[in-house]
Amino acid sequence: MDQPHGVTTGAPATALLEARNVSKRFVKRLDMAGRLAARMGANLREEVVHAVDGVSLAIPAGEVVGLVGESGCGKSTFGRVVAGIHPATEGQVFYRGQDVGSMNAAERAKATLAVQMIFQDPFASLNPRMRVSEIVGEAPLYHGLVDRAGYNDYVDDVLNRVGLDPTLKRRFPHQFSGGQRQRIGIARALAVKPEFLVCDEAIAALDVSIQAQVINLFMDLREQLDLTYLFISHDLSVVEHISDRVVIMYLGRVVESAPTEELFRKPNHPYAQALLAEVPRIDERHKTFVAIKGEIPSPLDPPKGCHFHPRCPHAFDRCKVERPVLREIAPGRHAACHLNDQPSV
Numbered sequence: 250m251d252q253p254h255g256v257t258t259g260a261p262a263t264a265l266l267e268a269r270n271v272s273k274r275f276v277k278r279l280d281m282a283g284r285l286a287a288r289m290g291a292n293l294r295e296e297v298v299h300a301v302d303g304v305s306l307a308i309p310a311g312e313v314v315g316l317v318g319e320s321g322c323g324k325s326t327f328g329r330v331v332a333g334i335h336p337a338t339e340g341q342v343f344y345r346g347q348d349v350g351s352m353n354a355a356e357r358a359k360a361t362l363a364v365q366m367i368f369q370d371p372f373a374s375l376n377p378r379m380r381v382s383e384i385v386g387e388a389p390l391y392h393g394l395v396d397r398a399g400y401n402d403y404v405d406d407v408l409n410r411v412g413l414d415p416t417l418k419r420r421f422p423h424q425f426s427g428g429q430r431q432r433i434g435i436a437r438a439l440a441v442k443p444e445f446l447v448c449d450e451a452i453a454a455l456d457v458s459i460q461a462q463v464i465n466l467f468m469d470l471r472e473q474l475d476l477t478y479l480f481i482s483h484d485l486s487v488v489e490h491i492s493d494r495v496v497i498m499y500l501g502r503v504v505e506s507a508p509t510e511e512l513f514r515k516p517n518h519p520y521a522q523a524l525l526a527e528v529p530r531i532d533e534r535h536k537t538f539v540a541i542k543g544e545i546p547s548p549l550d551p552p553k554g555c556h557f558h559p560r561c562p563h564a565f566d567r568c569k570v571e572r573p574v575l576r577e578i579a580p581g582r583h584a585a586c587h588l589n590d591q592p593s594v
């Protein structure tokens with residue numbers, strides 16, 4: 250396994266969920282025609298996508314961590330690894346201090362239920378042939394959280410909690426609006442009594458007016474059920490509004506992690522500065538990323554040294570060859586930038 254790429258952001262000792270030096274690579278295998286062509290001498294090889302590269306992050310119970318970065322930087326992949334959907338290629342995920350990889354089957358089943366994921370497109374993630382009552386009640390019934398006798402009341406309770414009328418539970422997903430479908434997705438996740446929700450662009454597909462309602466629902470549920478969140482979003486105003494801490498990723502790596510207020514006031518990493526400085530302030534309701542100079546390099550062949558150096562206005566020789574490790578730059582703040590070692594900074 251690689252050496253850790255800097256300290257863990259957050260407080261591992263009290264973490265509900267901790268990723269330790271997690272990497273995820275996808276191998277793009279050659280199809281039949283590619284394999285044949287390669288055998289006949291064509292210069293074709295399997296390609297490796299470095300989606301997540303040595304991320305360490307500890308999230309204590311009750312915290313809301315916003316995870317941001319441009320498209321393709323590995324946010325969803327990281328979320329899927331911590332939610333147990335993708336296995337990590339390297340590194341470990343700890344749940345309540347226990348390595349999920351070394352848990353026995355019963356412990357792992359418990360940890361898997363405790364960490365649930367909410368997806369961007371509720372329609373795609375809901376089985377169109379199942380009624381809402383089955384979508385919500387199937388998993389708790391299977392896992393013994395409720396018996397047949399209590400099933401109906403259980404489903405009604407969960408639907409009430411997310412603001413859906415239980416009398417509609419015999420309907421199918423297509424009979425609901427987008428916002429209602431996302432509430433069904435949230436109900437399905439809540440039905441197995443999770444402690445941790447990974448929300449992956451969970452409001453991005455909704456109308457702006459509905460987004461506010463769903464964000465309020467997430468925050469109410471946090472209070473009522475003591476939930477902890479990893480909130481992946483492109484929308485910086487939402488992240489600023491709901492997160493206690495923001496983690497910024499660039500090409501598979503964490504470049505900065507800081508309490509929200511401090512980060513938005515004074516971002517440290519040049520990538521964070523570029524991302525936040527150009528946030529349009531006119532429409533405060535909907536800040537989103539604007540293009541940063543230069544192309545995002547390919548995760549198939551990321552640049553050496555600091556991944557951001559080809560786009561960084563401050564890059565110097567060291568940045569081209571040496572990976573900056575993530576280290577504490579102030580209490581509770583971490584950044585991975587060689588500039589922080591320069592005397593002038």
Ligand SMILES: Nc1ncnc2c1ncn2[C@@H]1O[C@H](COP(=O)(O)OP(=O)(O)OP(=O)(O)O)[C@@H](O)[C@H]1O
Nearest residue numbers: 275298300318319320321322323324325326327548
């Ligand atoms: N199953 C997969 N197989 C191959 N490559 C993948 C797979 N899933 C993700 N990737 C690649 O991994 C990289 C990171 O993707 P990921 O979806 O995690 O990024 P993201 O930051 O969530 O982007 P977005 O905001 O667009 O969803 C991308 O280059 C993507 O193409």
